Amino acid sequence: MVRGLFIQSIFILSMAVPVLAQVYLPKNAYMHLVGRIDSDQEITMNLVKVKDSLYADLVFTEKQCNFSVLAGNVLEDGTFTLRYPFCDTGMVFKGHFVTRQSISGTYESFDSVVSHPFVLVESYPEGSIPLVIHSQDSTRMLVEKPESPRVEISLCLIIPDESSNPILTDSLRTRMIASFSGNTGLQKDPEKVIKSVQRTFITNYFSDNESLYETMPDAGSLNWILLKFMHILYNDNNLLTYYLLDYTYTGGAHGMETNNFTVVNIKTGEALTLNDLFKPGYETQLTSLLTSKLKLMAKTGPEEKLSDHGFFVDDISPNSNFYITASGIGFFYNHYEIAPYASGQTDILLTFHDLLPILRNPGPVSKFLKRR
Numbered sequence: 001m002v003r004g005l006f007i008q009s010i011f012i013l014s015m016a017v018p019v020l021a022q023v024y025l026p027k028n029a030y031m032h033l034v035g036r037i038d039s040d041q042e043i044t045m046n047l048v049k050v051k052d053s054l055y056a057d058l059v060f061t062e063k064q065c066n067f068s069v070l071a072g073n074v075l076e077d078g079t080f081t082l083r084y085p086f087c088d089t090g091m092v093f094k095g096h097f098v099t100r101q102s103i104s105g106t107y108e109s110f111d112s113v114v115s116h117p118f119v120l121v122e123s124y125p126e127g128s129i130p131l132v133i134h135s136q137d138s139t140r141m142l143v144e145k146p147e148s149p150r151v152e153i154s155l156c157l158i159i160p161d162e163s164s165n166p167i168l169t170d171s172l173r174t175r176m177i178a179s180f181s182g183n184t185g186l187q188k189d190p191e192k193v194i195k196s197v198q199r200t201f202i203t204n205y206f207s208d209n210e211s212l213y214e215t216m217p218d219a220g221s222l223n224w225i226l227l228k229f230m231h232i233l234y235n236d237n238n239l240l241t242y243y244l245l246d247y248t249y250t251g252g253a254h255g256m257e258t259n260n261f262t263v264v265n266i267k268t269g270e271a272l273t274l275n276d277l278f279k280p281g282y283e284t285q286l287t288s289l290l291t292s293k294l295k296l297m298a299k300t301g302p303e304e305k306l307s308d309h310g311f312f313v314d315d316i317s318p319n320s321n322f323y324i325t326a327s328g329i330g331f332f333y334n335h336y337e338i339a340p341y342a343s344g345q346t347d348i349l350l351t352f353h354d355l356l357p358i359l360r361n362p363g364p365v366s367k368f369l370k371r372r
Contacts, residue, residue, distance in 0.1 A: 022077050023078045023097045023099055024100065025049065025074070026100075027049075027051060028050055028133035028135055030047070030048055030049075030130075030131040030133055031048075031049075031101070031122045032232075032235050033045040033103065033121065034120065034125075035118060035120035035121055036119065037107050037116050037117070037118045038118075041060065041062065042060075042062050043059065043060055043061060043118070043120070044059050044234075044236070045058050045120055046235060047103075048156065048231070050133060050135045052074055053074075054072050054080055055085075055229065056071075056082055057231050057233045065349070066327075066349045067233055067323075067330075068084070069231070070083060070084065070085075070091070071083070071084075071085040072093075077096070079096045080093075080096065080103075081093070091107065091109055091110060092107070092108045093106075094106050095118070102120065102122065104117070104120070125236060127237045127238040127239075127266065128235045128236045128266075129163065129172075129235065129266055130160070131158050131159065131235075132158070132159060132161045133156060133158055134156070134158075134191060134194055135155060135156045135194075136154075137153065137154050137155075138152075139151070139152050139153070140202055140205070142206070142222060143213060149209065150224075151205040151223070151225075151226075152223075152224070152225050152226075154227050155197060155226075155228045156228070156230055157177070157194060157230055158231075158232060159176050159190055160173055160176075168266075168268075171269030171270075172240070172266075172269050173188060173190075175262070175264065176230070177190060179262055180230060180244060181196065181197055197226075201226045209224075221251030221252065225248070227245070227247040227248075228244060228245070228247075229244070230243070230245075231243050231244075233261075233323055234325045234326070237326075238265060238266045239263060239266060239364065240263070240264045241262070241263045241264075241324050242262055242264075243259050243262065243323065243332075244259070244260050245259050246260070254341070256335065257334075258334045258335070259321075259332055259334060261321050261323040261332055263322065263323060263324050272364055273320070274320065274322070276363070276364055277329065277359060277364060277365065278355075278358050278360060282358040285357070286355075287315055287316060287318065289350055289354055290316040290318060290331060290348055290350070291306070291314075291315050293348050293350060294311075294346065297348070298311075310343055311343075312339060316331075316338060316348070319331060319332075319333065324364075326368065327351065329349075329350055329355060331347075332348075333345060333347075352368045356369065
């Protein structure tokens with residue numbers, strides 16, 4: 001109730017504030033934003049700013065729906081547009097930075113041309129943590145010619161800021177760096193980790209392509225791309241859900257994108273497993289829930305086989321690539337895991353109500369069960 005009153009009050013106050021002069025924004029920033037659309041629809045946005053680019057993970061707090069990923073740019077005057085990446089349809093947020101810690105503007109949903117006002121304010125309630133950004137962009141030409149093939153790299157690592165609990169902070173930093181680099185080594189310096197990832201990809205690029213350039217200098221496959229962006233999906237109630245979006249193109253018909261999720265107990269710094277969340281023997285019932293939900297998403301009959309609709313399997317077993325938000329627990333299946341590449345990635349969200357019979361209580365998500 002207190003949280004709701006806080007969000008409602010900042011909406012009313014912010015809407016009354018006139019547009020101010022240009023706001024200074026840091027080069028890189030992470031913001032945990034809370035607020036409302038139309039003063040009654042609560043949302044949480046984990047916004048990342050890297051130079052003039054923005055990307056965000058959005059959750060409608062009071063709706064039991066999948067999260068949304070948005071991307072866009074911010075201009076020097078603080079105005080911005082956020083929408084689905086590579087898509088001209090869907091939800092759109094247009095607004096400006098009122099201050100370094102707050103944004104406001106208008107929101108357009110999927111099915112409406114009507115704009116709705118929104119206000120979001122940076123907030124770190126108890127059970128959340130501030131985070132900082134480390135990023136690097138680089139381009140290297142294969143040969144010293146204007147139209148040379150090239151390798152392009154964009155990297156963004158997010159780790160905890162300094163805190164009053166250095167042991168816990170160090171544990172979280174180590175885990176997030178390992179998720180980013182794919183290496184559980186002893187390197188803890190984020191800048192050195194980024195440079196190492198960059199250096200390895202560039203070395204492989206030149207090793208694989210220098211000789212090929214002599215025989216086919218115009219081949220598109222000689223252009224390589226590496227994108228590694230860490231996203232924050234949930235940062236509250238002593239839980240941190242983050243994921244690494246990794247896109248690699250090294251030739252061929254298309255690149256490969258993966259999204260790998262991790263859920264961490266902020267109090268301990270330990271990653272959660274399915275055994276931490278569910279009662280013993282949960283597998284059969286959880287498989288049934290996932291299968292039924294995917295059939296609903298795919299608009300198939302309950303008795304139809306998923307394999308008759310393009311999937312590789314008929315029963316969807318839980319995997320370790322799961323996430324937690326205030327809406328429920330989601331299971332994310334990357335390309336080729338349960339369906340062909342053309343079918344895309346599969347995101348199955350199960351609400352806490354769906355999962356109630358098999359969830360541990362008390363357990364890591366007990367607080368969410370009290371709200372149902």
